[in-house]
Amino acid sequence: MKKIIDNREIEVNEEGYLVDFTEWDRELCLCIAEEQGISMSEKHWEVVTYIQDKYQKEEPLSIRGIKKSGVINIKEFYALFPGGPLKKSTLIAGIPKPKSCI
Amino acid sequence: MKNLLILGAGTAGTMMANHLNSKLPAVDWNISIIDECKTHYYQPGFLFLPFDIYSSKQVKKKGSKFIPKRVSYIQQSIDKIIPEENKVLLKSGESCSYDILIVATGTKTVPEEIEGMTGPDWKNKIFDFYTYDGSKALRDKLRVWEGGKLVVHIAEMPIKCPVAPLEFAFLADSYFKNKGIRDKVDITFVTPLSGAFTKPRATQALDYLLKEKNIKEVTDFNIERVDYENGKIVDYGEKEVAYDLLVTVPTNMGDPLIERSGLGDELNFIPTHKATLQTLAHKNIFAIGDATNLPASKAGSVAHFEAEILTDNVLRFINDDPLKEEFDGHSNCFIETGDGKALLIDFNYTQEPVEGSFPLPGIGPLKLLKESKLNHMGKLAFRWVYWNMLLKGVPIPFVSSQMSEKGKQIEKIK
Numbered sequence: 001m002k003k004i005i006d007n008r009e010i011e012v013n014e015e016g017y018l019v020d021f022t023e024w025d026r027e028l029c030l031c032i033a034e035e036q037g038i039s040m041s042e043k044h045w046e047v048v049t050y051i052q053d054k055y056q057k058e059e060p061l062s063i064r065g066i067k068k069s070g071v072i073n074i075k076e077f078y079a080l081f082p083g084g085p086l087k088k089s090t091l092i093a094g095i096p097k098p099k100s101c102i
Numbered sequence: 103m104k105n106l107l108i109l110g111a112g113t114a115g116t117m118m119a120n121h122l123n124s125k126l127p128a129v130d131w132n133i134s135i136i137d138e139c140k141t142h143y144y145q146p147g148f149l150f151l152p153f154d155i156y157s158s159k160q161v162k163k164k165g166s167k168f169i170p171k172r173v174s175y176i177q178q179s180i181d182k183i184i185p186e187e188n189k190v191l192l193k194s195g196e197s198c199s200y201d202i203l204i205v206a207t208g209t210k211t212v213p214e215e216i217e218g219m220t221g222p223d224w225k226n227k228i229f230d231f232y233t234y235d236g237s238k239a240l241r242d243k244l245r246v247w248e249g250g251k252l253v254v255h256i257a258e259m260p261i262k263c264p265v266a267p268l269e270f271a272f273l274a275d276s277y278f279k280n281k282g283i284r285d286k287v288d289i290t291f292v293t294p295l296s297g298a299f300t301k302p303r304a305t306q307a308l309d310y311l312l313k314e315k316n317i318k319e320v321t322d323f324n325i326e327r328v329d330y331e332n333g334k335i336v337d338y339g340e341k342e343v344a345y346d347l348l349v350t351v352p353t354n355m356g357d358p359l360i361e362r363s364g365l366g367d368e369l370n371f372i373p374t375h376k377a378t379l380q381t382l383a384h385k386n387i388f389a390i391g392d393a394t395n396l397p398a399s400k401a402g403s404v405a406h407f408e409a410e411i412l413t414d415n416v417l418r419f420i421n422d423d424p425l426k427e428e429f430d431g432h433s434n435c436f437i438e439t440g441d442g443k444a445l446l447i448d449f450n451y452t453q454e455p456v457e458g459s460f461p462l463p464g465i466g467p468l469k470l471l472k473e474s475k476l477n478h479m480g481k482l483a484f485r486w487v488y489w490n491m492l493l494k495g496v497p498i499p500f501v502s503s504q505m506s507e508k509g510k511q512i513e514k515i516k
Contacts, residue, residue, distance in 0.1 A: 060397075062258070062259070063258065063294070063324045063338070064258060064368060064369070065368065068368060074324075074326070074338045075338060077338070078338045078339045078340075082339070083322075083339070084296075084322050085338075085339075087296070087322075099300070099397075
């Protein structure tokens with residue numbers, strides 16, 4: 001389905017996740033973050049870059065992986081993306097929601 | 103003479119020993135299997151043991167009964183694999199060399215990964231049912247427990263048999279009803295996932311059952327620690343769930359020997375090709391069952407389907423033929439829903455569990471994704487199938503290693 005974000009028509013799935021990562025850019029990211037009530041700090045950008053990098057290397061994302069990433073500890077991760085940090089950070093980063101594979 | 107070595111005599115390793123015994127000519131190949139444990143446990147039975155549905159005797163047999171005579175069964179602890187030298191070092195200091203190695207060392211629960219879990223309340227108010235000892239201790243506890251807040255909890259994914267915690271909650275509901283104390287027991291299911299199961303389609307069916315049985319659900323709960331002093335579990339987002347009795351599925355990790363060998367990922371699971379079962383790092387090392395990092399369920403049925411494909415691929419590897427990329431993540435499991443009923447689900451890497459009939463298209467007799475008494479009978483009958491057919495590598499009629507789409511209302515995972 002289509003959604004207007006940042007005055008652009010963007011293809012998203014029923015949960016609002018980007019279907020095509022190539023449509024993502026920093027302006028779009030700021031708009032999605034704002035919708036989630038998050039204003040992007042330097043630390044937010046660092047996390048977004050880290051999880052995008054993991055996604056492009058096809059490495060699964062998990063809370064344990066974040067813990068070992070050296071980028072951020074889990075407490076900070078929750079503080080930056082309150083509620084569901086993995087779900088929110090991936091939404092903002094324009095990558096699919098982690099399946100937390102079986 | 104060449105050597106084929108299998109590490110681990112659990113479900114997957116024992117099946118491989120039986121398959122290869124009939125396929126590898128004894129004049130050319132020695133087959134050995136190493137496992138320190140002398141007992142073979144029927145692990146699906148650990149779910150029933152706490153509720154006195156199975157006795158402890160029904161879930162264990164002597165491992166050697168299931169290993170063919172020609173295969174040497176080495177009952178020793180393994181130190182590590184040295185892939186560069188094609189050998190496996192034992193704790194005794196001896197070593198075994200191999201031409202082909204099959205790693206089937208499974209997964210283990212590691213409760214120490216969560217702060218406070220193995221504190222003074224471990225096996226007092228906090229139990230697991232994924233080990234024989236844990237399951238038996240929980241049975242003794244449930245026999246005398248008078249009620250309160252029961253929390254059924256999953257620490258983190260992946261875990262072996264991802265539906266078992268839910269089944270535990272359903273069976274607990276039945277158990278306390280039969281005891282006449284269901285009104286004194288408050289059951290809560292706590293999971294790091296966003297729903298009851300890893301697959302959205304099955305989650306819908308299972309959420310419905312949770313409501314019907316008055317089991318509360320707390321999702322997206324990533325545990326940070328067990329606050330045993332105050333009887334609650336706490337997640338990283340400061341969410342808290344109070345318990346009087348905590349039945350947890352601790353973090354699952356591959357065997358420590360995989361870490362010692364430098365062959366695992368962050369959870370000690372071995373990076374493995376998802377369709378051929380060859381390990382990504384070494385051509386003559388294959389991995390099967392729970393020991394792999396495949397995005398399939400960690401379950402006996404998966405190991406069973408993998409075993410048929412891996413047997414073919416080992417033979418192809420020996421003959422220098424290209425490996426078959428055939429494993430599709432096929433998984434098949436009964437889900438106990440309590441009150442003498444069960445669901446059945448059948449799925450793979452790309453196909454969600456759907457409704458339909460199984461194993462014969464249009465006929466069944468088992469129904470997919472629907473509760474029935476016959477599915478429950480199927481689950482109980484499976485214990486016989488496990489000891490007498492599955493472990494011995496006898497094909498199960500009508501059930502193929504690749505998932506069939508016939509007789510199913512198919513919809514693909516997006």
